[in-house]
Amino acid sequence: MSEQTRRRRWITPGTVLGGLALVVASVQPAQAIAERLGAGSVGTRELKTGAVTTPKLRASAVTGAKVRDGSLGTADLAASARPRLPRAYMVRKKGFLGDTVNTLTNVATISLPAGTWMVTAKVGTYLAGTTTNTYCTLDDGFEWDDSEAASGFNNGTVNTYQVQTLTLMARPTYTSTRTIALKCMGNASTLGDAMLVATEVVKAN
Numbered sequence: 676m677s678e679q680t681r682r683r684r685w686i687t688p689g690t691v692l693g694g695l696a697l698v699v700a701s702v703q704p705a706q707a708i709a710e711r712l713g714a715g716s717v718g719t720r721e722l723k724t725g726a727v728t729t730p731k732l733r734a735s736a737v738t739g740a741k742v743r744d745g746s747l748g749t750a751d752l753a754a755s756a757r758p759r760l761p762r763a764y765m766v767r768k769k770g771f772l773g774d775t776v777n778t779l780t781n782v783a784t785i786s787l788p789a790g791t792w793m794v795t796a797k798v799g800t801y802l803a804g805t806t807t808n809t810y811c812t813l814d815d816g817f818e819w820d821d822s823e824a825a826s827g828f829n830n831g832t833v834n835t836y837q838v839q840t841l842t843l844m845a846r847p848t849y850t851s852t853r854t855i856a857l858k859c860m861g862n863a864s865t866l867g868d869a870m871l872v873a874t875e876v877v878k879a880n
Contacts, residue, residue, distance in 0.1 A: 775861030
């Protein structure tokens with residue numbers, strides 16, 4: 676019997692069918708396993724680490740309730756969700772600002788947009804003689820605060836001069852742009868080193 680004849684006898688219909696069955700079984704293991712798994716039978720332990728990637732997540736699958744508190748930073752938030760920093764304005768005038776007159780005069784002004792503001796004003800005054808005084812207000816059409824300094828006695832002795840600082844505060848709320856001013860008047864007194872500061876009051880989320 677020749678070698679070629681022996682090879683032909685090995686290739687039988689049963690051998691061919693068995694080979695095809697083996698191929699079919701090898702290319703469909705995942706489907707067979709999936710059919711044997713019941714609904715809800717795959718849990719966290721059955722998933723390989725890193726198996727669920729971002730593209731495989733359903734749209735809107737991750738909601739705020741599913742995000743761990745403190746795990747996100749400002750850069751992860753939408754612009755509308757980021758806390759807004761408070762605005763602040765300052766006017767500062769240093770040195771000699773002139774002698775007071777007997778009419779309230781603007782020393783420093785700030786134009787503020789709508790919002791709630793904490794406004795602080797400070798001005799120094801030099802009082803000479805025994806009948807000298809300085810009177811200042813924090814005013815936007817409404818007088819929020821006022822303060823006064825006057826020359827007087829010190830331990831029974833008439834002061835020939837005094838240097839004092841007047842401080843005023845206000846907390847206005849505006850619905851549109853308004854101007855608030857530090858105004859002063861006096862009798863033979865001198866002003867210097869004025870500061871007007873406004874910081875927005877922002878409600879914490």
